[in-house]
Amino acid sequence: MEMKHLHFNTAIGMQKPENIRNKNAACPFCARDELTNIINMDEPIILLQNKYPVLENAYQTVLIETDDCHGDLSTYPKEHLHKLIRFGIKHWLDMEATGIYRSVIFFKNHGPLSGGSLSHPHMQIVGLDEIDYSETVVPEMFEGIVISEEENGPRFTLSTKPRVGFYEFNIEMAEDFYQERFAEYLQIAVHYILNHFPFKANSYNVFFYHIEGKIYAKVVPRFVTTPLYIGYGLPQVPSNLEWMAEELARIYFNVLQTV
The missing domain is CATH 3.30.428.10 (HIT-like)
Known part of the structure; x- marks a missing residue:
């Protein structure tokens, strides 16, 4: 490559x-x-x-x-x-x-x-x-557990195949026109990182992408980058993604966790 x-x-x-x-x-x-x-x-x-x-x-x-x-x-x-x-x-x-x-x-x-x-x-x-x-973007980096979505509108997910590793939040909408829920999902992701994240976090990045007729935002909490990614380009997927998606839905969308 x-x-x-x-x-x-x-x-x-x-x-x-x-x-x-x-x-x-x-x-x-x-x-x-x-x-x-x-x-x-x-x-x-x-x-x-x-x-x-x-x-x-x-x-x-x-x-x-x-x-x-x-x-x-x-x-x-x-x-x-x-x-x-x-x-x-x-x-x-x-x-x-x-x-x-x-x-x-x-x-x-x-x-x-x-x-x-x-x-x-x-x-x-x-x-x-x-x-x-x-050229460095693959569709799977936006795949994830659905936290919230609007019918024919923006979608908010937690990556199951993160680009760098661990926790990455994705928001997507069609490119045709701006939809307010897109920005609101983005704000929720940032607020969760700074206020409710299970590990103390004070840093994040937001990256926007315009790919195949869609606008994406990827919100990434920042910590010291894992050496496995630095040295080998190996992203890691944590074991508590389902819990985190449910916790976000509970805090911001009043959705009760599943048993």
Whole structure:
């Protein structure tokens, strides 16, 4: 299998601000009057070019989710939640539709183990010149135990064949139009990770995919990555998936656990 690598510019990377661990560092996203290269905005949401484009052969943008530096996707009011996810998906698909890029990725980092550098809530939309992310995507990574689903609407599952291993939550909807339940399932997954997960978790990623007429979001709690995946690419499947799916259904959808 051909290996595909993104090239990271370390000279630019060393200039990036960081305030997840360095709590005393100023937040550049809070200095809204100083933001430059703004692409679009729907207050308080702002999409702008990334000031520190560390990825080569790529067009990097940042989506600032809110003007509240301590805001969080897990607790956004429904009005703002839908405004944000609708805005993000629109600009992601619009960038994809230009045909300029081989593919366009849309993702979110949260917390010290997520790979992010700034704590202010934000996402990233990145156009890749030479890499098609869909070549690494297989349908089975979205298969799982159904937690909740709407008739002819979004579906919320817990992966039985996770991409990296252990616990991965999937949300899917048709590409035709935005459905509010999609964002609500996404928010529930994040809220569960931060508040009810059986292992203390303070970090997660959200990855969006546009595959075969569907929009997917994969929500992944982040811990130290297992060496079996790092060294051998072997995902592990935990033995308590059924319990976790039932627990989520009980907490958020008032569904009693089966005996």
